[in-house]
Amino acid sequence: MYIKKIKLKNFRNYDNLEIELDKNFNIIYGNNAQGKTNIIESVYVSAIGRSFRTKRDNELIKLNSENASIEVDYKKEDREGSIKTEINDKKMFFINGIKQKKISDIIGNIKIVLFNPDDINIIKSSPSLRRKFLDIMISQLKPNYLHILNTYLRALEQRNFYLKQIKFENKPINMLDIWDEKLSELNYEIFKYREKYLNIIRRKNKRYPQKYNKLWIK
Numbered sequence: 470m471y472i473k474k475i476k477l478k479n480f481r482n483y484d485n486l487e488i489e490l491d492k493n494f495n496i497i498y499g500n501n502a503q504g505k506t507n508i509i510e511s512v513y514v515s516a517i518g519r520s521f522r523t524k525r526d527n528e529l530i531k532l533n534s535e536n537a538s539i540e541v542d543y544k545k546e547d548r549e550g551s552i553k554t555e556i557n558d559k560k561m562f563f564i565n566g567i568k569q570k571k572i573s574d575i576i577g578n579i580k581i582v583l584f585n586p587d588d589i590n591i592i593k594s595s596p597s598l599r600r601k602f603l604d605i606m607i608s609q610l611k612p613n614y615l616h617i618l619n620t621y622l623r624a625l626e627q628r629n630f631y632l633k634q635i636k637f638e639n640k641p642i643n644m645l646d647i648w649d650e651k652l653s654e655l656n657y658e659i660f661k662y663r664e665k666y667l668n669i670i671r672r673k674n675k676r677y678p679q680k681y682n683k684l685w686i687k
């Protein structure tokens with residue numbers, strides 16, 4: 470698939486932008502702070518449902534504007550489609566004009582891989598970032614993974630809520646087992662997916678080091 474067109478309204482520094490893209494390769498260039506990364510960000514929001522630069526959606530709206538919108542037209546082998554994101558106090562997603570109920574409904578439609586200088590942190594920074602990187606990748610390929618992940622996070626929240634109830638409302642502690650069991654089941658599902666995809670990456674990786682002199686310092 471490829472992205473044919475991007476339309477931005479009041480997104481970041483753009484009032485109205487409409488660009489057509491080439492099927493194979495596009496280079497976006499310009500001076501600093503002209504809005505190159507903003508364009509990449511708009512595609513990321515259309516694919517993943519949120520920005521890679523901020524958690525606060527209102528930062529995406531042009532200063533002194535009420536709402537922003539992004540429209541991305543894409544072409545797959547057999548069909549064309551569009552994803553529209555409207556951002557005001559909340560975010561709304563439309564696929565081919567039809568409003569989607571959840572963010573998870575749009576993930577996987579436009580499959581993307583972002584690679585930017587901050588990605589060095591996937592290696593340098595904490596394991597949570599590595600998990601997040603895997604989660605974003607697998608969710609795009611397997612919608613069921615995202616569903617399990619969300620169920621896990623909800624169960625974790627409920628378990629934490631129950632912990633508070635044990636402390637402050639004298640709820641029975643043995644009921645905690647129900648949550649622990651649920652969490653460990655879901656955790657195992659998540660683990661299996663992550664293991665599978667890590668092995669795929671590992672297999673691909675294996676091809677490269679063979680070409681070099683390897684020095685393993687222990």
Ligand SMILES: Nc1ncnc2c1ncn2[C@@H]1O[C@H](COP(=O)(O)OP(=O)(O)O)[C@@H](O)[C@H]1O
Nearest residue numbers: 481482501502503504505506507528530531532
């Ligand atoms: N919400 C916003 N409203 C207006 N301008 C914004 C907003 N967010 C960022 N900008 C502007 O976008 C520009 C940075 O865009 P960016 O895509 O990061 O630049 P670069 O071309 O260097 O990648 C800056 O000029 C910044 O002031």
Ligand SMILES: [Mg+2]
Nearest residue numbers: 502505506507
């Ligand atoms: Mg930039």
